[in-house]
Amino acid sequence: MRERVAIVFMTLNVVATLGLGAAIAYEFGHLGRATASAPATASVEGQAYTSSPGSSSVTGTPSSGSASPAQAVSSGATLGGPTASSANTSSGTKTRPGTKTRPGTKTRPGTKTSSGKPTSSGAPTSTGTTASPATTTTQGAQPGVSGGVITVGGIYDETGPVDATVERDTVRSYFNLVNAQGGVNGHKLQLIDCDSKYDPSSAHQCAQKLISEGVLAIVGWLSLSGEQSEAKFLTDQGVPIIGGLGVPAEYASPLSYPTTPSLVTAGTALGTHAGQMGLKKPGVIFLNANFIQPVKDSLLAAMKKQGITPVDVEQVDATKADYTDIVLKFQANGAQSVAAFVDPFSYARLFQAMARQNWHPPVLGGGLDKASANAQYASGCGSSCAVFGADSATPVLEYLDHQSTPAIAQYLNTVHTYYPGQYGQLDAYSTYQWVAAQVFVQAIKDIGNAPVNRQSLVSALNNLHNYDNGGITPPISYGAGNHDPLHCFQWIHNSNGQWKTTSGWNCFG
Amino acid sequence: MLASANWGLLPGYTVIGITLGGIYALAAIGLVLIYRVSGVLNFAQGAVSMFSAFIAYQVSIVMGYPAVVGLLAAIVAGGAIGYVIERFTIRPLAGRSALNKVVVTIGWLLVLQTAAGLIWGQTAYHRPVLLVSIHGFTFPGTSVVVGWDEFTTIVVALGLAFGTAAVLRWTTFGTSMRAVADDPVAAQLWGINVNRVMAVSWVAGSAMGAIAGVLITPRINFDPISLTLVVIDAFTAALIGRLTSLPWTVVGAMFLGLAETYPRIFSSNAGAGHAVTFALVLLTLAILFRPGARLRQRISVAAREYAPVPAADNVPVRRAVVGISVGIGIVVPLLLSSYYQSLAAYSLIVGLIVLSLVVLTGLVGQISFCQYSFAAIGAFTVGSLVGGHGWSFWPALILGVVFSIGVGVLVGIPALRLSGLFLAILTIAVALFFDKFLLAPGTWDSFSGGVSSWTLGRPSFLGISLAGAYAFYLFTLGVFLVAVLAVWNLSRSKTGRMLRAIRNSEIAAATSGVNVTAWKLTAFGVSAGLAGLAGGLLAPAIGSVSAGAFGFQQSLAVAAIAIVVGVRSVGAAAVGGIFLIFGPELLTHTPLSTLWFPLIVGSILIVQVILTPQGVVPDWQERFRRRFPPAPRFPDTPEPAPAEPLLGLAAAEAPTMVKV
Incomplete structure (x- = not known):
């Protein structure tokens, strides 16, 4: 009898599960038809940028000093990677950031004001927020502040295909620097990190852990597959976030304080720059990530405005090992250039496949300027590496090209001092988090002798106006409501392995 | 789906498939050699390859020596690791079931993977050692350029496969290896030093794995995990070669490479190829390893397992x-x-x-x-x-x-x-x-x-x-x-x-x-x-x-933990869960990080399988039973037999019952 029951039960199960299999087959087949390489035509509001490529470019190299707590900048450090330039700024006419350089380009005010102090420039200075961080904290307790130590948290992809340990150590470096100089208003700073493993669920567990550990805020995080969902979760729980990668969710909460333009804006910038470069018939590659769709839409829409139609659009996982198949597809579809928005290591494999196939079209990509990755890009390809001649856009000063700029020199020297092993891993993304740490410290300074808690932190951040981080980015201002403080990019070009800045700040939105 | 395929890509993708097959062949050869001689399916083969490739990376990229020096260092390291695995962790298990030995190699996989991550970093930001230029020649009849490194991979795979097959067939030592593979006891009676032959097969197989690691890493993500998984893919190729035939393993590898590549002509989904691989594994297992096949009989004899009736407890206690x-x-x-x-x-x-x-x-x-x-x-x-x-x-x-x-x-x-x-x-x-x-x-x-x-x-x-x-x-x-x-x-x-x-x-x-x-x-x-x-x-x-x-890594970890705590006891479930979740958490409060956890688990797994194969919890329970023995129902009833190991008995103790 038992056997009969078991057999009947299992048969029913098998039938049900075969039904599931049919659903998979249907979806997979449906997907196969849907993902035929048709260029996307989705449109979003891209920013017109109609100037011709090759016009006189300017480099924004601010002469002002850093507004960070540490003014002392040691000298002598240059990057040891093969693409590190000697401490030169790029040649050409230098202008202040924010100079209107091209018709149609919106610029940001470059006026320097005292950091963190409310001004009468018309920017909102209200300290009110729509989500009160105090509502979710224990009454009377001050999360993240204990015994003269301020504890903040960070979620990073520390294992897996993406390495964000450099972002973690960049924040720690800055905190070490501040602590070595006596801390902020008598407080020492501490960062608790958690490994999100390039996995959304792990990122969520990290967020839960950091909340339970009572961190004051999240500062300078980078979790590629976790930020989009956890930015909302953390801010819903009343935890302020400063910095991040720039995923859309970070621009949708009054408790999130980005220190970089949105990736959506980055898509627009790259698409616009593609027009300036005269990119023709590009094959486009995106990282397969949960925030990528609006970025993809903005890039393709901006390209469309420039009259560029991609011949193929591919989405790749960060773990994709060999890009030869994609290179062959691009070649078969008649691609004459490549535009990409992937992580640094994926670029390395893409470039290697291009070198292997002896295919050297113009390349435009976001986030290409990583010293260690550049060594990989130029590995084994002799003088015909795909990265040579590539173009990119960066929302922070190109650190490889501005090593003598005091703010960049301080950044490089500090990381070199505290985490020498990470020095070669620095890139634009770590620079974002350096700025995030600076913004956080400035906010704590602005709190003064008042109690440090989430509410006072949020208040200080909302009052931050035209914060000047030494020109690493244009001045940063927050206020009440959601924040989207930065919209500007500089164009950079790789000349035989050396990244050179070729423009001033080009602003969008 | 098929209608939307760009069939013009077929020649190019054929070349990609063959070069991918070269990678699988190279990865599978050491695996087959070790299995053929010692009867152990070495799950750590990929980890040995990976660790050796990192040695080459250390020597050539970090220290700046020529790539050939890096390769030599990798071969030496691979051989040494193979010897250590065989001499100190496989040889003590002589007479135990094949599955016991497999579990030990899983322990080594965890140890080597974690050690490499701790030394060189977990992520893929490592420059591979390029022995040969990635530039190459256009494959006749296609527009595809085959890199010299890819070409070298295929040539080395063919050379190693046929060379090893020749050694096994036509040399005295090869004959000794085959004799040991067929029947270690009989081989010993004929005066063959079985231990030496086993050790040589592990050293040679691991050294081949090292060569594979150095040659493969330019084509895959160079991190502690990817190469391990490539070798698991290579199992399929080895299966096609019935885990014994090196030439057929190469053929199987090429077939696998093509089977994984062709689906990408009509699907952007990179996983489509793996679905085909899965089907291939099923097909191979069903056809080649059907009941009654000679190889399967041999394995079954080695893998006899007997589950005891649960011993009586002291119920109140x-x-x-x-x-x-x-x-x-x-x-x-x-x-x-x-x-x-x-x-x-x-x-x-x-x-x-x-x-x-x-x-x-x-x-x-x-x-x-x-x-x-x-x-x-x-x-x-x-x-x-x-x-x-x-x-x-x-x-x-x-x-x-x-x-x-x-x-x-x-x-x-x-x-x-x-x-x-x-x-x-x-x-x-x-x-x-x-x-x-x-x-x-x-x-x-x-x-x-x-x-x-x-x-x-x-x-x-x-x-x-x-x-x-x-x-x-x-x-x-x-x-x-x-x-x-x-x-x-x-x-x-x-x-x-x-x-x-x-x-x-x-x-x-x-x-x-x-x-x-x-x-x-x-x-x-x-x-x-x-x-x-x-x-x-x-x-x-x-x-x-x-x-x-x-x-898969989680499945591997939970299986390892289950074996460590003792998979025969329901009490092990709670202990296993607590260990798996609180173990890494505990490490965050020590100078070590959570990254050390798999290394600790792997080490415990190796030691435990050698010393207490029944698992930790059944061991505790046994001690507990001795401390609090049950009241005998009938005074003349003999004591229950001691619990046997989970994963098999010593051959000498095993009843002479053979599965067919």
Whole structure:
């Protein structure tokens, strides 16, 4: 009898599960038809940028000093990677950031004001927020502040295909620097990190852990597959976030304080720059990530405005090992250039496949300027590496090209001092988090002798106006409501392995 | 789908497939050599290759020596690691089942993988050692350029395969190797130094793995994990060569490379190729390793396993221990923070997955490395229905468990023909099929969530909200206790005796009237159902469901933990869950990081299989029984026989019963 029951039960199960299999087959087949390489035509509001490529470019190299707590900048450090330039700024006419350089380009005010102090420039200075961080904290307790130590948290992809340990150590470096100089208003700073493993669920567990550990805020995080969902979760729980990668969710909460333009804006910038470069018939590659769709839409829409139609659009996982198949597809579809928005290591494999196939079209990509990755890009390809001649856009000063700029020199020297092993891993993304740490410290300074808690932190951040981080980015201002403080990019070009800045700040939105 | 394919890509993709086949061939050759001589399927082969490749990286990229010096260093390191594995961890297991040795190699896999991660970093930001230029020549008839490094990979694979085959066939030492492979005892009687031959095969196989590692890394992600997985893919090629024929392994590798590449002509989904690989594994296992095949007989003889009838307990003492443990389980978490209460709930949920292995491995003797895939069915059914379609949690959970049972039975059907190593390979193929295809973004996003995760809250139970950490913990504790009680009852019931009878001897069980097919499938179904239940509970426990939490690595880890704690005891489930969840957490409060955890688990696994193969908890229970012996029902009843090792007996002790 038992056997009969078991057999009947299992048969029913098998039938049900075969039904599931049919659903998979249907979806997979449906997907196969849907993902035929048709260029996307989705449109979003891209920013017109109609100037011709090759016009006189300017480099924004601010002469002002850093507004960070540490003014002392040691000298002598240059990057040891093969693409590190000697401490030169790029040649050409230098202008202040924010100079209107091209018709149609919106610029940001470059006026320097005292950091963190409310001004009468018309920017909102209200300290009110729509989500009160105090509502979710224990009454009377001050999360993240204990015994003269301020504890903040960070979620990073520390294992897996993406390495964000450099972002973690960049924040720690800055905190070490501040602590070595006596801390902020008598407080020492501490960062608790958690490994999100390039996995959304792990990122969520990290967020839960950091909340339970009572961190004051999240500062300078980078979790590629976790930020989009956890930015909302953390801010819903009343935890302020400063910095991040720039995923859309970070621009949708009054408790999130980005220190970089949105990736959506980055898509627009790259698409616009593609027009300036005269990119023709590009094959486009995106990282397969949960925030990528609006970025993809903005890039393709901006390209469309420039009259560029991609011949193929591919989405790749960060773990994709060999890009030869994609290179062959691009070649078969008649691609004459490549535009990409992937992580640094994926670029390395893409470039290697291009070198292997002896295919050297113009390349435009976001986030290409990583010293260690550049060594990989130029590995084994002799003088015909795909990265040579590539173009990119960066929302922070190109650190490889501005090593003598005091703010960049301080950044490089500090990381070199505290985490020498990470020095070669620095890139634009770590620079974002350096700025995030600076913004956080400035906010704590602005709190003064008042109690440090989430509410006072949020208040200080909302009052931050035209914060000047030494020109690493244009001045940063927050206020009440959601924040989207930065919209500007500089164009950079790789000349035989050396990244050179070729423009001033080009602003969008 | 086929109509939209660009068939003009066919020649180019053929070349890509062949070069990919070259990689698999190179990865599989050392594996086959070691298996052929020593009978051990070396799961650590990829890890040895990876570690050796990192040695080359250290010498050539970090220290700046020429690439050839790096290669030589890698070969020396690979050979040395192979010798250490064989001499100190495989040789002491002489006479134990093949599965025991496989478990040791899994321990080495974890140790080497973690050690490499700790030394050189976990991520893929490593420059490979380029022995040969990546520039190459245009393959005739196509526009595809074959890099010299790819060409070298294929040539070296062919050279090693045919060279090794020639050595085995035409040299005296090769003859000795074949003699040892056929019958070590007879070979010893003929004066062959069996230990030396075994050691040489491990050293040579590992050195070949080192060469493979250095040559392959420019084509894959150079990190501690990717090469390990490439070698697991190479199992398929080795299977086509029946794990013994090197030339056929190369042919199988080429076939596999093409089978994985062609689907990408008409599908952007990178996992499509892996679906074909999975089908290939099933087909190969079904055709080549059918019952009665010569090789399978040999393995079965080596892998006899006998499950004892559970020994009698001192019932009052047992009840007291269980009662105190449950009391501690209820009270202690009250003193913890909500985060640790959540961890306690996770540990019980993972304990359910360990419990699922108690049913499958402990009772029926069927090994499985895909328990997290079954858990994924439960988790994603709950995640997609609750998070995506607004279902209530409870019907979604029930459906998730039912689907898990169904998938378990489906996996069980091909497993009916297999046991031991080949069942292990099948379950690995299932796990990788889930990882790389079913749950990969782009295949079935309305189920897996694609690159996003499903988010959901915690439900209410009988009107009581489980949103609080302690409430949810108590709920999971209740579920866990019910499941443990059910499995404990099962193990002591008539059904349990039938399952153990199947484990001891399928023939004998069938002769006694046991429907072996139905009960094996039932065991798979129950085991998968328990894992699916765990997955379904994991979804609201974390509040987020994504594919990364249900990968092959997790299945490997939970199997390793289950073996460490002792898969024959239901008590091991709780210990295993606690160890797996609180172990890494404990490390965060020490100078070590969580990254050390797999290394610790791997080390314990190796030592434990050598010293106490029955597992930690049964060992405790045995000591406990001796300390508190049961009152004899009948004064003349002899003492129960001591428990035998989980994964096999010493050959000398084993009854002379042979599976056919």
